[in-house]
Structure formats: C-alpha cells, structure tokens
Amino acid sequence: MTGSAWAVASALLVLAALDGAFAGFRSSAGRTGLIRHRRGDVVAAARGCRTVLLLLVPVLGGVLADVLGGAVLGGAVLGGDVLGGAARVAPYLRAGQVMLAVYLPYAAVVLAALAGHALLDWRRRFLATALVLGPGTLIRPVVVLAGAAAGAWAAHDVLVGALALLAAVAVLAVQPVADRCWYGPRRRSRPA
Amino acid sequence: MELVGVDLNATLIAQATRLAGVERLRCRFVTGDAFEPGVAVEDGARTIVISTGLLHHLPAAQLPEFFAAQRRLGVHAFAHWDFDAGPWATLGAWVFHRARTREAVSRHDGVLSARRAHPAAALLRAARLGADGYRIACVDGPRWLPRLTHVVRPITGTRA
Incomplete structure (x- = not known):
C-alpha cells in the first residue's frame, strides 16, 4: 500500500472512531439526571469508540483479505504486484478519497461547533446546539450513507462498494447498539 | 441560603x-404544593420563588392565581423563566429535542411547551392582577426576528 492509501485509511478510521465516541455519548446523555456527569460521558464515549471499531472488524477484514489476497496471488501467480495487491488498492483509494471529501467538511463544522459548545456560555452553547449540532445530528445518517454511496460509485468495484456501504451501516449501528447494551430504557430499569 | x-x-x-x-x-x-404555607416557604419575606419551564403548563386563566399565591405568602421576590414564544422558539425546540432527546413523549412535549408558552403581555397582565404590590417585569423579543441567545426569559416580581 502507498503512503496516500495509508493516510486515507487512517483518516477514515479516525473519523469513524470520533463518530463512534459521539454516538456513545449521545446514547448516554441525559439518562441519569446527574449534574456532574463528565466521568459517565468519558465512559460512554469510550464504549462508543470500542463499539464502532468492533463493528468495523468485518469491513477491515474484508479489505485486508482482498488487498493482501490479491498481493499474494499477484506475487505467486503473476510474479509481480501490478495485477495483484497494488491494483486492488486503487479502487479503495478512490472510494476513500471521495468518502473523505464528503465527511471532512461535515466533521470540521461539527468539531468547530463542539469547540464553541465547550468554550461558550450557556446561551451561546444552546445556539451551537440549535444551529449546528442539532441539525448535524439530524442529517448525520444522510451524510454517512451519501459518503459511502459516493465512494462506492467512485470505486467502480462491486466488492469495494459493498464494503463502503457495510462500513456506513456499522457506523450508524453504534448508537442503537449502545442503547441496547448500556443505556436504553430496558437496561436502566434493571437494578444496579 | x-x-x-x-x-x-x-x-x-x-x-x-x-x-x-x-x-x-x-x-x-x-x-x-409549593404555595401551601409551611410546605416549603416558612418565612416569606426571606424567600425567593423561582421556576423554569413551569408557566406554560398553566392555562392563562390560572395565571393570576399563580401570582396571587406568591403574594399571599409574602415572598420577597419571584422569577419564573419560560420560552419567549414565537415561530423561532418552536423551530428551535423541535431541532433541540430531536437532537438531544430520544423518548417520543419528550420530543412531543418539548415542542408543545414552546408552542403553548404565554406571551409577555399575558404574563404581565396576570402578574399585575395577582401580585399587586410587586414591581413586575417581563420583556419579549421581536416575534418574527430570531433571538437565538434569548430562548427563555423570566417574568420577575419584587416587593415594592
């Protein structure tokens, strides 16, 4: 894999981990009624982060099997890398670059609003929620699926497209999984 | 305190x-009942009554009695925060509750609360009727202009 392929893969993984952390936070937020809940927020974010990485294992496994399998096949049968691993990296790189083009502006706006939320007084904090974080949360599924669909389209490869869409589903599944495992009403009604 | x-x-x-x-x-x-003597208020002259998001749960006809009860207790002051009603507050409440709440009842009630909030004029009228002898203040922003940093505002009263 080339340096740019590693960079794109790492950036997508970091964005997925961040989104997972925020999904875990959203799942836990407002559940306890406590005023001081920073520790609970950190635990929830860590759970979300772990969950998304776990849900992405099949996707990462599929990508590695495809690329490394191609490299092994190319090395063993064709005696080189041209039709093997390097050739299989290209559609992933195209898909990843397009996905980043969709996700990075969204992530930049959300992170800027979160910085504002952390630093501003409560009135302007509400403003950050009402103007950016609220609508951002509402359109998040659309952005996630649009990025994956655009990546799949750009890849011109059925397997790469399928893995991109599977990754989107994994990212969107984090909050329901966190609700079910830790924070949903049925979990909370059980005695501690 | x-x-x-x-x-x-x-x-x-x-x-x-x-x-x-x-x-x-x-x-x-x-x-x-907070306004029942002895429940929470033991010395009215040294008591300040505050609430947030309560007033819109009361019908307009019950507002004068709400303020009158505080006058009868002789509280030093009151301050009750509620939505500055208007289309922007309703839209903001919808976005806020869609983004920050998960339970259907919360999402429904949050928007209804913004819609049924009393305008400042109605609150002032009721407070002057019920809490005679108090200096009353409440100001709404312009209805059609978004005032996103003033989503809630208080009606205040202090003993004259």
Whole structure:
C-alpha cells in the first residue's frame, strides 16, 4: 500500500472512531439526571469508540483479505504486484478519497461547533446546539450513507462498494447498539 | 441560603433526593404544593420563588392565581423563566429535542411547551392582577426576528 492509501485509511478510521465516541455519548446523555456527569460521558464515549471499531472488524477484514489476497496471488501467480495487491488498492483509494471529501467538511463544522459548545456560555452553547449540532445530528445518517454511496460509485468495484456501504451501516449501528447494551430504557430499569 | 425544591409528584421528589445525595448537593426536596404555607416557604419575606419551564403548563386563566399565591405568602421576590414564544422558539425546540432527546413523549412535549408558552403581555397582565404590590417585569423579543441567545426569559416580581 502507498503512503496516500495509508493516510486515507487512517483518516477514515479516525473519523469513524470520533463518530463512534459521539454516538456513545449521545446514547448516554441525559439518562441519569446527574449534574456532574463528565466521568459517565468519558465512559460512554469510550464504549462508543470500542463499539464502532468492533463493528468495523468485518469491513477491515474484508479489505485486508482482498488487498493482501490479491498481493499474494499477484506475487505467486503473476510474479509481480501490478495485477495483484497494488491494483486492488486503487479502487479503495478512490472510494476513500471521495468518502473523505464528503465527511471532512461535515466533521470540521461539527468539531468547530463542539469547540464553541465547550468554550461558550450557556446561551451561546444552546445556539451551537440549535444551529449546528442539532441539525448535524439530524442529517448525520444522510451524510454517512451519501459518503459511502459516493465512494462506492467512485470505486467502480462491486466488492469495494459493498464494503463502503457495510462500513456506513456499522457506523450508524453504534448508537442503537449502545442503547441496547448500556443505556436504553430496558437496561436502566434493571437494578444496579 | 437554603435551596428547597418542591413538586407534587412524590416519585420525582424521591429521585431528586437520591441524586442530590449521590452528588452531595446542599439542598432538599419536599413533596407538596409549593404555595401551601409551611410546605416549603416558612418565612416569606426571606424567600425567593423561582421556576423554569413551569408557566406554560398553566392555562392563562390560572395565571393570576399563580401570582396571587406568591403574594399571599409574602415572598420577597419571584422569577419564573419560560420560552419567549414565537415561530423561532418552536423551530428551535423541535431541532433541540430531536437532537438531544430520544423518548417520543419528550420530543412531543418539548415542542408543545414552546408552542403553548404565554406571551409577555399575558404574563404581565396576570402578574399585575395577582401580585399587586410587586414591581413586575417581563420583556419579549421581536416575534418574527430570531433571538437565538434569548430562548427563555423570566417574568420577575419584587416587593415594592
């Protein structure tokens, strides 16, 4: 894999981990009624982060099997890398670059609003929620699926497209999984 | 200074008491009618009554009595925060509750609360009627201009 392929893969993984952390936070937020809940927020974010990485294992496994399998096949049968691993990296790189083009502006706006939320007084904090974080949360599924669909389209490869869409589903599944495992009403009604 | 929280719902009071214990907060909670003498207000002249998001639960016809009860207790002052009603508050409430709440009842009630909030003029009228002898103040922003940093505003009264 080339340096740019590693960079794109790492950036997508970091964005997925961040989104997972925020999904875990959203799942836990407002559940306890406590005023001081920073520790609970950190635990929830860590759970979300772990969950998304776990849900992405099949996707990462599929990508590695495809690329490394191609490299092994190319090395063993064709005696080189041209039709093997390097050739299989290209559609992933195209898909990843397009996905980043969709996700990075969204992530930049959300992170800027979160910085504002952390630093501003409560009135302007509400403003950050009402103007950016609220609508951002509402359109998040659309952005996630649009990025994956655009990546799949750009890849011109059925397997790469399928893995991109599977990754989107994994990212969107984090909050329901966190609700079910830790924070949903049925979990909370059980005695501690 | 002593902080006392009052609600008619014993379950909510029990939960508030438990959470205050967990966080070691210096306050107490009692079940009952806050305006019943002796429930929460022991010395009216040294009491300030505050609430947030309560007024829109009262019909307009009951507002004068709400303020009159505080006058009868002789509280030093009151300040009740509620939505500055208008289309922008309704839209903001919808976005806020869609983004920050998960339960259907919360999403429904949050928007309804913004829609049924009383305008400042109605609150002022009721407060002047019920709490004679208090200096009353409440100001709404322009209805059609978004004032996103003033989503809620208080109606205040201090003994003249």
